Amino acid sequence: MSGETYMGAPREKIPWYPTIDWTKCNHCGDCAKFCAHSVFKMVEKDGKKRLEFENKYNCVVFCKACxxxxxxxxxxxxxxxxxxxxxxENRV
Incomplete structure (x- = not known):
């Protein structure tokens, strides 16, 4: 992702990525299956599938599909x- 820009601003300076309320998340993985940009990944921990972020800056700015x-x-x-x-503020 390094070196990429969005609307003239470095992507790593744009805090557009999902926040997950872990008290609500049931780790179903629908978001990971749907997102083609590898923002999420499913991992196995203690014999259970768990959702984690893989690369939150891969999230397409202003996309909310997940x-x-x-x-x-x-x-x-x-x-x-x-x-x-x-x-x-961050345009170069």
Whole structure:
């Protein structure tokens, strides 16, 4: 991901990626199956499948599709207006 930009700002300076409410997440893996950008991965721990982040900066800026797929409504994203402000401040 290094060197990539979005709207002129370095991608690593844009905090657009999902936040998971682990108290709601049932580790079903629907988000990992759906996301083609390897943001999530399923791992096995203590004989149970668990969801983890693989590379949160692979998340496409302003995409929220995984949140729509989540049956537990456990995935949220930052405020779009705040992200746009950060993008403007970090344009190169």
């Amino acid at each position: 949140a729509l797929m989540c049956p537990m409504n456990a995935i949220t994203f930052p405020d779009k207006k705040e992200i746009l402000k950060i993008i403007k």
